[in-house]
Amino acid sequence: MRRVPVLIALFLAPWLGSCLGGSSSGAGAAAAPGAENALAGQGGPGLAAGAAAHHLPTFRAPEEFLLEAERLYRVRDAAGAYEVFREVLRADGQGQFALELTGHQPAGAAAIGPPSLDWQARYEFRQRFLVHFRDLHRGSEESLRRNYVWEELPGSVTMAGRSCSRHLVTNRYGYGSIELTIDDQLELLLGWVVRDETGQELSSLETTALNLAPNLTGVTWSAPAAPIQPYRGPIDDPVLGFTPLSLHYAPAGYFPTEERMVLTEQVFGTSIRNFHVEVLHDGLQTILIGQQGGNGTGPGGPIQKTIIKLSDLGGVRVVEGPIGARQVCVLGTAPMQELRATWNSTSQF
């Protein structure tokens, strides 16, 4: 073997490796929602196996509409008590929205009162995440059919003065259930209740007032608190500052839909290091995998002696720990051992 070719090949190897390996991270992990349909080989409407099965209910998220909606978000805390947040969502039907906190009832409080400045600031920072990741969004027909058993509940229900249908959606793998309240006319998701695998209510959202012709003059629309860009693969590692680790396990029915870089260092300096977020979706709910880099770029090493933190925050479960020089967390509502296995799998090389 000639020395020159070897040296040049050594120099080119990482780039060559990524070229020959393809950009499956870009094409796959950043695939549009419903990319898991490729696994099921779903055909087009009217010709697929689903053509002879009843349609699953369709619903769209409120931020897609022109509206002003007052809602109550109720979430369980780590001690098993519930906190209530009164929110107002305003949306222009063209993609812009704003989520404002107008009331807060801490656990143990008798009634909803004005929110603290701290909580208002948190909502202002979190609003885009809450709407994108906390609130429910309908995934592909395939994922909904494969992951959930659907049952329309009999009886009429009204929410925010609107006639609605109610649906009980039970996860096929024992991860829990969700109750959906959908506006009959607009097919707008007005409410939901998420329960865990024991039947415990984790969180709920109820729309209490709905205005479909709001005056949106003067509304300050939400904007990302820091630059957020799609993560395309190793080519973006220099921008991110580290190489994110890959999953080798995910809970049943969860598929990747987004992979993003949150470039907090551009706004907050090194006080908040850049982090990478991968989003898994099962047709209704999300799992977030967050990685925040240290200075290392190598793979994870053996984790036999690593301390892994498990935290049940009530409405959300979190698994966190260090892998190599990175801090990795996995969070969602799936059972804790599923989240932990997902976390552990990122340490695999």
Added chain:
Amino acid sequence: MERHPEPAALPKSLEESLRRLGGVQAPEELWHRVALSISKPAEAPDELWRRVEPEVRAVARPRPILRFRRVAAAAAAVAVFALGFLLAGRDRPSPTDPVFAYAERPELRDRFLEQGIAIQVGEEQLSPTARMLAGARGAATEGSL
């Protein structure tokens, strides 16, 4: 057995109007369309190509041409690809990777669960980023943001 209330009746005139909307004769054109469709083999819907295209494009990406002797270059590439792979990090799994599945895999899960030492902690022992993400996901965490 639970009895379900009967739906509230519609006014007779409304019922009559609905009935009158029935019985529409299918136009001749429908038969022509159907006969033509079933005499041809089924065509893959356009959406199938839309899903396949990213993978095809990835496979079809032109390989860089190495300007040295093929044998040496190929051997060097194979030898150092492994090294480059080790250094650059593993490619990220795609949605078709067996990492993702519509089925429980308890053996795989249990294998991963064997590793590490897990401890239960409160919110305050999580990192600020984890707390922020948990809050973004809907937990009632205070944290810094």
Added chain:
Amino acid sequence: MTDSDQELVRRCQQASGAAFEAAYRELYDLYSSRIYTICLRVTGNEEDALDAAQETLVTLARRIRDFAFRSRFSSWVFRIAVNAAIDVRRRRLAGQRGSVRTVLASGEADPLADAAADPDRSDPLLDLEGRESVEMVRRALASINPRFSSLLALRYMEGLSYEEIAEVLECSLGTVKSRLNRAHAALREHLARRGEGPPAGG
């Protein structure tokens, strides 16, 4: 399932070539107008109804060998037709998202509902008032939730019982009744809002 349906379906399943086409043509003659009617009342216009009906009938032809007689054949046919009609209507709405969403939100009729070419207008047996009433209801069906318009079509145009509808929609009897109740309310509310019918509560 009627005896003639069952016999015809079996002939389609066992035949091929010209024999299949002949058997299928008989099935087509039995069901095409019923399928087309459902599609027309859900989509609201002839073009979309043709698309949805074509989709239904082609699916029928391609998948008839999969039918295992576990339910009524007609239930299976109507299920495919309802799904196809709802899909076509939603695809059209999705393509018109910005303008139509706000229109629907304000309770106005779907502007895409084709009022011009409806065959009912030429029915000489309907008096003027009857024609106007039918026309108002026709437009209402094209505007309300397609799951409601398909349910109303099955109940009043096809004359299906609650049990038969439950088989088509693969849901419980209780769900059929409550959904029909909401469909009635949606229809009355739509007509009342446009000043075209009795009050929603009446």
